[in-house]
Amino acid sequence: MRTGKGARAGQYLALLGYLVFLGFPFLWLISTAFKPARELADLHPTWIPRHPTLANFRQAFDEQPLLHAALNSLLAALGAAVIAVLIATPMAYVMARGRTALARAATGWVVVSQAFPFVLVIIPLFLILKDLHLIDSRAGLVMVYVVWALPFALWMLVGHVRAVPAELEEAAAVDGAGRLRTLVSVTAPLLAPGIVATALFAFVSAWNEFFFALVLLKTPQKQTLPVVLTHFIGAEGVADLGPLAAASFLATLPSLVVFAVIQKRITGGMFAGAVKS
Amino acid sequence: MTLASATSRPAGHAPRRGGDGRPLDHGAWFLVLPALIPILVLSVGPLLYGIALAFTDSQSGRTAPTRWIGGLNFQDLLHDTLFWDSFRIGLLWAVGVTVPQFLLALGLALLLHQELRFRWLARALAIVPWAMPEVVVGIIWRLVYNPDAGVLNETLRDVGLGDGRDWLSGLGTALPAVIVVGVWAGMPQTTVALLAGLQNTPRELHEAAAMDGASAWRRFLTVTWPALRPVALAITALNLIWNFNSFALVYVLTNGGPGGRTRLPMLFAYEEAFRYGQFGYAAAMGCVMVAAISVILAIRLAVRLGGGEEA
Numbered sequence: 001m002r003t004g005k006g007a008r009a010g011q012y013l014a015l016l017g018y019l020v021f022l023g024f025p026f027l028w029l030i031s032t033a034f035k036p037a038r039e040l041a042d043l044h045p046t047w048i049p050r051h052p053t054l055a056n057f058r059q060a061f062d063e064q065p066l067l068h069a070a071l072n073s074l075l076a077a078l079g080a081a082v083i084a085v086l087i088a089t090p091m092a093y094v095m096a097r098g099r100t101a102l103a104r105a106a107t108g109w110v111v112v113s114q115a116f117p118f119v120l121v122i123i124p125l126f127l128i129l130k131d132l133h134l135i136d137s138r139a140g141l142v143m144v145y146v147v148w149a150l151p152f153a154l155w156m157l158v159g160h161v162r163a164v165p166a167e168l169e170e171a172a173a174v175d176g177a178g179r180l181r182t183l184v185s186v187t188a189p190l191l192a193p194g195i196v197a198t199a200l201f202a203f204v205s206a207w208n209e210f211f212f213a214l215v216l217l218k219t220p221q222k223q224t225l226p227v228v229l230t231h232f233i234g235a236e237g238v239a240d241l242g243p244l245a246a247a248s249f250l251a252t253l254p255s256l257v258v259f260a261v262i263q264k265r266i267t268g269g270m271f272a273g274a275v276k277s
Numbered sequence: 278m279t280l281a282s283a284t285s286r287p288a289g290h291a292p293r294r295g296g297d298g299r300p301l302d303h304g305a306w307f308l309v310l311p312a313l314i315p316i317l318v319l320s321v322g323p324l325l326y327g328i329a330l331a332f333t334d335s336q337s338g339r340t341a342p343t344r345w346i347g348g349l350n351f352q353d354l355l356h357d358t359l360f361w362d363s364f365r366i367g368l369l370w371a372v373g374v375t376v377p378q379f380l381l382a383l384g385l386a387l388l389l390h391q392e393l394r395f396r397w398l399a400r401a402l403a404i405v406p407w408a409m410p411e412v413v414v415g416i417i418w419r420l421v422y423n424p425d426a427g428v429l430n431e432t433l434r435d436v437g438l439g440d441g442r443d444w445l446s447g448l449g450t451a452l453p454a455v456i457v458v459g460v461w462a463g464m465p466q467t468t469v470a471l472l473a474g475l476q477n478t479p480r481e482l483h484e485a486a487a488m489d490g491a492s493a494w495r496r497f498l499t500v501t502w503p504a505l506r507p508v509a510l511a512i513t514a515l516n517l518i519w520n521f522n523s524f525a526l527v528y529v530l531t532n533g534g535p536g537g538r539t540r541l542p543m544l545f546a547y548e549e550a551f552r553y554g555q556f557g558y559a560a561a562m563g564c565v566m567v568a569a570i571s572v573i574l575a576i577r578l579a580v581r582l583g584g585g586e587e588a
Binding site for chain 2 (some may be wrong): 007009011012014015018019021022023024026028029032040041042043044045077085086087088090091093094102107113114115116117118119120121122123124125126127128143144146147150152165180183204207208209210215225226229230232233241244245246251252255258259260263276
């Protein structure tokens with residue numbers, strides 16, 4: 001495409017603007033995390049710490065049970081990811097291949113569940129889980145995360161199933177394989193990359209989730225990382241900036257890594273769907 | 278990408294999905310139940326239960342049995358000016374975030390669609406806010422806005438624009454300040470959605486229009502926008518809803534302060550339910566929010582049916 005020199009320069013200038021806007025808050029987080037207390041108190045803060053230190057990280061671990069919280073987050077996220085994918089894959093298969101009322105209803109639920117305010121769900125969930133003695137329990141949180149991850153997991157997986165040619169399944173049927181056999185031995189292997197991407201997405205969603213964890217977990221030893229992070233911000237909103245930044249930086253790393261790996265698949269899955277919905 | 282090619286097939290011409298010709302109805306239940314039961318018990322059930330709760334006087338820690346009180350909660354809600362303030366703030370926030378988010382994301386998507394150097398960097402950076410826990414996004418911006426040690430005030434001081442403000446606790450600045458954060462946090466999804474839409478625009482049409490000497494603006498209006506419209510409408514409707522329902526970001530940034538100036542409806546309902554224990558009343562607030570969201574969905578549906586949008 002032909003573009004004039006002036007237009008090109010304008011485009012690069014705009015791109016630079018976006019880079020600054022998108023990038024600077026994250027850079028500021030890193031800078032704050034490595035600054036000694038004295039530099040943080042400085043009225044004229046610098047971008048690059050003059051005396052970079054790990055003291056904030058040490059202090060963060062001393063002040064809050066970060067390791068424990070990370071372990072809680074890891075368990076909740078792994079549990080949610082594995083269970084969500086195990087139960088979503090067969091359902092996505094039915095949604096993709098079936099023309100039943102059930103498949104239509106499930107698709108409807110996927111859309112509607114994106115829209116309702118969680119407060120309307122969390123109050124009854126709180127009451128139900130309380131009756132089941134699952135309040136303040138990791139198992140209860142995992143259950144909630146599974147259902148919370150399901151809509152998008154189904155959305156992604158339905159797309160992946162549709163990408164598998166039905167003829168392959170027909171061939172298996174001709175060879176006498178039953179429906180489950182066909183699913184397990186023919187379709188599932190072809191779905192594997194999609195299943196892994198979906199599981200990783202469910203993992204990141206649960207790792208990052210805050211609202212349900214805030215409401216459902218009361219015991220400090222059971223709380224997940226995002227909830228524990230807010231403990232660094234005192235009741236008056238006064239925060240110890242260094243340790244807060246250090247802990248936040250650590251909490252972000254796992255999701256960034258996972259996201260970098262699956263980014264292409266998520267975006268493809270999400271918006272191929274969005275066009276259609 | 279496999280997904281894109283699989284789902285962008287025109288719906289009417291898709292091979293019938295019962296693909297292999299065998300009926301699914303009997304075996305299907307067996308495959309669906311493992312997901313269906315949790316959905317019914319932990320999602321659909323609670324949703325209906327929540328709507329029912331709105332018509333009761335349910336409270337936490339109450340010894341007397343919960344009673345059915347009809348529309349009383351809604352009557353009270355009607356006169357609850359604090360809630361309507363919060364509702365108004367929620368709408369202001371949802372529109373205030375969604376509109377600039379869309380425009381900025383459209384600009385970025387158009388740029389990233391061009392063959393520019395460093396666009397990989399922009400793509401990578403655009404993912405960062407998306408991958409981050411919302412709580413951390415809130416924390417980062419608290420660091421940026423910090424009146425003493427924050428980068429924003431330092432930059433303003435450097436260029437000689439006043440001497441530091443506490444953006445998040447100023448009555449007039451708090452809402453605009455959190456809106457900026459909302460725009461930042463949600464830009465990636467919107468950008469990626471629009472980029473996906475752009476990739477569907479027919480290149481040949483674009484080139485033909487350029488050949489005919491159409492200006493960039495004309496080409497955008499006649500070629501790009503018509504192809505982009507379905508994605509743009511879908512993502513805008515979703516963003517309005519998601520933003521209206523948001524919680525974690527503002528909870529961390531201001532916790533609804535100062536003086537309720539950033540108290541989004543979700544924050545209000547959360548406080549009512551889990552701080553004051555008014556489950557029934559908070560559920561009624563949830564119902565009012567659902568009603569507001571239904572309006573957005575209805576408009577979206579009307580546009581789709583009336584506008585002759587194919588997808």
